[in-house]
Structure formats: C-alpha cells, structure tokens
Amino acid sequence: MPDLEQRLVELGQGLEWPATPRFRVEQLIPAPGEVGRPMRTTPSLPRWALAAAAALLIVAIALAAFPPSRTAIADWINLHVSIQKVQTLPTPTPLPSGALGSQLGLGLPFTLENAQRQVRWHIEIPADLGPPDAVYVRTLPSGGEVTLVYARAIGIPVAGETGVAVLVTEVRGTIRGDYFAKQLGQDATIEQVTVHGRPGYWLAGSPHVVMFQDASGEPVPDTLRLATNTLIYDSGDGTITRIEAYTTRERAIQIANSLPVR
C-alpha cells in the first residue's frame, strides 16, 4: 500500500469515534403479532400514561379551538395533573458506576462542542453553574435531549450514589405546544412557577416521571434521573428545560434565571 494510504489507515486507528450504543435484539425484533411495526428504543408508554396523555391532548385541542390564554390552559393542566396519582412508578434502572453521569442512562457522552453539533437548537449553559463536568446527548425523544451534568454546585449536595449534584436537561418540546403533562408519584407535589416570564412547574418530593409532547407531537414520558426536586419550564424556541437537584425552589429558579433567555 502506498505510503499516504498506509498513513491514513494508521490515522484511522487513532480516531475518536462516538461510543457505539448497545443495540439489543429485544428492541429490534418485533414481538409476535407486531411484525411490520417499527421498534424504537423509547420504552412503550404504560396504559395510564397513554390514557392521561390522550385526555390531556383532547382537552388541549378543545381549548385551543377557543381563544383562551396560554395561562388558562396551563392552569387547567396543572389542576388536572396535580390530582392524578399513580400507584406504581417506573424507576431509573441502576447501572454500573463509571464516568460521571454514565450510569444514569442519559445517552452518549460528548464534549460540549460536539454535543452542540448533534442538536438543532443552541445549548444554553447556566451562568450560575458554569461549564458542565459532563454532557450527554440522547437521540430520543424526537428532536433530541441534552443533559449537562454537574458534580458540584454551591449549596447543593451530591445526589445519592450518582456523584451528581445537578442535572440540567434541555429537550426539544412541543413546537406549537401550549401543553405538557406530568405524572407524579404519591410522594411528590406540584406548584406552578414562572421563569423568564414563561410557565413552569416546581415538582418537590420524589417525582419520577415528567411527561411532555416531543418535537414530533408524541406524548413522551421521561424518567427523572435523580428522582428529586425538579424545576421544569418552557424555555422558548420549542425547548423545555429541566433542572434536577436536591435543592430549594428558589435555588433552582436562581439557576434557571442564570440561563440566557431564548
């Protein structure tokens, strides 16, 4: 092989490739009776989630037929969801320890610069926390999801065995969206808040799942990785931001307010 070609082969052996995801056959091969249906890595929605999402979607569409304010819709969803409790909760699957955040199922690790190339929106960094210690990107939900992982944050303890203090997640939410829905466990409370003048929710206690409409319009449940206090709000530009940490509502809003307005 000529010299240049040999050098290229050697160069290829030292390249940094994105980590190959593990494709599991049970996610690839349709179950009996499901032949012809595409399989995705997103877990299928439990019946309660589908029912709740369908109900919320129908009412949201019905409300949208009139000219109610965005706040009115959000108020209705808040009231409705706050009284809906579920008996069984999905919990994050504990995975072996490794790099910071790697056990939380957040997707593939990237540098911030490379993560930015994977998604179509501009990833914002909270000035209050500074550059993240790790960045993960998931393909799904549709439109992608970016999580900034912080090992330390002033006044915030590290969560359990994860070694993580704060998770800031940006996910492509509804584009025409005036609604997102949440399903909480019995040990969680919900309170409506405002961040950057936009509607948001403070979930306190041990919330396990948030539910929202992804970029393709599908209702999607997303597991809260730390299962602790969470601030979630519509950050504009078709993106939803979520801040998970063992902290107070005020501190979470302080972090959120340190993010640039989209």
Place this chain on the structure above:
Amino acid sequence: MLISRALRGESAAYEEIVQRYQQIAFRTAYVVTGSSADAEDATQEGFVKAFRALDRFRIGAELRPWLLRIVANEARNKIRSSGRRHQLELRLTEGFRPGDAAPSPEAVAVASDERRRLLELVNSLSEDDRKVIASRYFLELSGEETAAALGVPEGTVKSRLSRALARLRARVEQEAARA
C-alpha cells in the same frame, strides 16, 4: 451458520449478528450522517429492516456488506427526511500511539503532530472526499462496502477515491514545501 440460524427464527443468532456488526454499522452511519444521534437512529432502523428482510438475503453472499448497505440507506434517508446536513469532522484520540514499540517522548510528539496535521488536511477536503477516505481507510471498508455506504457504484468509489487521494497528496506536498 449464523444467518441460517437467524432465518430459522433463532433470536440468539440475530443477536450475535447485531453484536458482531453494531460497531461498524454505527460508525458507517456516522460517516454518512456526521451526527451520532442520526447514526444511532439509522443503525437501529437498519437492523430492524435487515431482520425483516432476512428471507431475501442470498445464502452464500457476504453478510457484512448487505447489512452495511441497509444501514447506510437508512442513514441517507435520515439526512433527506430531516433536511439536516452535519459536517463530518473527525478527531484524534488523545495519547494514541500506534505500534508496540516504546519510542522516545520526542518521537511520540513528532508522530502525534504529523497525525494531527494529516487529519487537519483530511478535514479540509470536500465532504465527498472526506467520506470516501473515511470509509475506505478509517473504517477500512472494502470497495463493495464503501460503495454501499456511499450509495454509489463501486467504479465511482474507485474514481472518487483516486481523486480524493490526489487532492490530499497535493495538500500534503504543499504543506511540506512550506515547512
């Protein structure tokens, strides 16, 4: 034979196929899309389609090019349907040192610098040139597999590769002359 067992419905056999080829399939999709997110989707959808098309696989043919063709097709569909085009940009692993010898720190630094400069020159080429070089030399795909990955005839791969190498060689010589 794995493929025969998979055709008989043995999911363990298909699992072995997936395990064996998932890395090359994912990296091929990454070369095509330039995005790991799109590559992950394309690989997954490719494996699903390959499973459904197993009965059309010609026994005796090579499995890897067949799989890569399906995955690369999905990757190209992904780009078309999303309208997104990510520029493929490749980086060096820090601290990588080919070979088993233990050269001096100076030699390591020089070799590392040479690799970095060569990669910069590859990255400066056009998208088509980068993709054909990445497929053929970085992924070490065969001519048939490169054709499958890029969605062009094998003859086109040869001519495209030849032109890409000529352009790269010219830039290497230009840089050497400047130095």
